[in-house]
Amino acid sequence: MNVLRAKFRRTPAGFTLVELLVAIAIIGVLVALLLPAVQAAREAARRMKCQNNLKQLALGTHEFHEANGSLPTFFGIYPPVGNCGVRSGCNLAAPYGGWFLHLLPYVEQNNLHQNVADEVRVVPRNARITLSAPTGCRTVADRDYNGNHTRSYTSCDSPGTYEEHGIWVMSVRTTPFALLRCPSDPTAQKGVISNWGITSYLANYNAFDSGVRIPANQPLWTNPSRFSQITDGLSNTLLFAEGYAYCDGFPRIALHSWYYHNFGLDWYQTPNTTMFQTAPPAKTKLQCPPGRECCDNWRAQTPHIAMNAALADGSVRSVFREISQTTWDNALQPNDGNALSNDW
Structure with missing residues (x-):
């Protein structure tokens, strides 16, 4: 009886190599099909x-x-001043910059705008200035745009000392x-x-x-x-x-x-x-x-x-x-x- 039981007992079968390769191929196809959908969702x-x-x-x-009562200034100070307009010199104690500077209080950045306003109110100036040039250098050019506020000097590679104001x-x-x-x-x-x-x-x-x-x-x-x-x-x-x-x-x-x-x-x-x-x-x-x-x-x-x-x-x-x-x-x-x- 024990011999018969042993004869009919099943031995668990594993995956063959072919079955494993087929399973991997199916998974690869599914991933390939799903990837564009995932990328599209992202x-x-x-x-x-x-x-x-x-x-x-x-x-x-x-x-x-x-x-x-108006849109913000595209570039300059806000509000404009009489016959002078929105240029920085029209009001040195007013925040000066691009449209986003003036929008700051209305896009949950009021503290940052207030910091700029307070700073230029105390020290009325709408740009950073050179306090001193490197020894022996003579200023020959002033590149004063878009945050690239550097001064160029003859026979000198280093800039001078700056005092920063407002958005600078x-x-x-x-x-x-x-x-x-x-x-x-x-x-x-x-x-x-x-x-x-x-x-x-x-x-x-x-x-x-x-x-x-x-x-x-x-x-x-x-x-x-x-x-x-x-x-x-x-x-x-x-x-x-x-x-x-x-x-x-x-x-x-x-x-x-x-x-x-x-x-x-x-x-x-x-x-x-x-x-x-x-x-x-x-x-x-x-x-x-x-x-x-x-x-x-x-x-x-x-x-x-x-x-x-x-x-x-x-x-x-x-x-x-x-x-x-x-x-x-x-x-x-x-x-x-x-x-x-x-x-x-």
């Missing part, structure tokens, strides 16, 4: 975050307008702002310069331009616009759009927005409506592969298949590259009198 979440940031900037602008104070200009970073932006975390409010979102100069420019031949120094001046309608005018934080070798910064933050205003202070770019390579023009269009710092860029943009009414929408140049022109110009076409 990108959808990142896109929603980018859109939410734009929404917060637009709502902050509305709160600023409600409290002050280290604790201010080195503050990172999560609100300004789009997680899909391939350059947002890689910029060489991470100071000065490096931003993945650009303000449309045309919407902020009141037309009152002092001096009249310098569009940069425009008094801030009011919503009532956007005669084409708030829902038909772009207020903010995406842009690479680091483009063509330059950072896009929001605390000191001229030169590198160019959306609606080029390097020569000429208002424009240049068409945006969709996922261009984040390379300089010199590094750009033949036949490719790389990031152009005079344009807006989106890392998505469509441009995320905030309208002046506070809404956020996606704009596809297939729209016509005319439609894009009309969306960027707040009072040209032209309706947006059906491709909008």
Whole structure:
């Protein structure tokens, strides 16, 4: 009987090599099928975050307008001073910088804005100055833009001693702002310069331009616009759009927005409506592969298949590259009198 029982007892069988390979192949196929879906879900979440940031900037602008009666100054002091305007010298005791500086109290950064306001009120000056040049050096050039505040000297490599004020104070200009970073932006975390409010979102100069420019031949120094001046309608005018934080070798910064933050205003202070770019390579023009269009710092860029943009009414929408140049022109110009076409 024991012999019969032993004869009919089953020995547990393991996987054969073929079965194991088949199982691994099936798992590989399933992973390959699931990976695009996982990546798409992650990108959808990142896109929603980018859109939410734009929404917060637009709502902050509305709160600023409600409290002050106008949009913030695109670049300069706020409020403008009589016949002088928004240039730094018009009020040395007023906070001076880009549009985001003036929005700080309305995007949960009131303490930082108050620090700037208190500092320039005590020491009225809107730029950092050279207190002394290195021994034996003579100042020959003054590069005074966008946070790159350095002095050049003949036969000397080191800068002089500086006294910092306003947004030039280290604790201010080195503050990172999560609100300004789009997680899909391939350059947002890689910029060489991470100071000065490096931003993945650009303000449309045309919407902020009141037309009152002092001096009249310098569009940069425009008094801030009011919503009532956007005669084409708030829902038909772009207020903010995406842009690479680091483009063509330059950072896009929001605390000191001229030169590198160019959306609606080029390097020569000429208002424009240049068409945006969709996922261009984040390379300089010199590094750009033949036949490719790389990031152009005079344009807006989106890392998505469509441009995320905030309208002046506070809404956020996606704009596809297939729209016509005319439609894009009309969306960027707040009072040209032209309706947006059906491709909008």
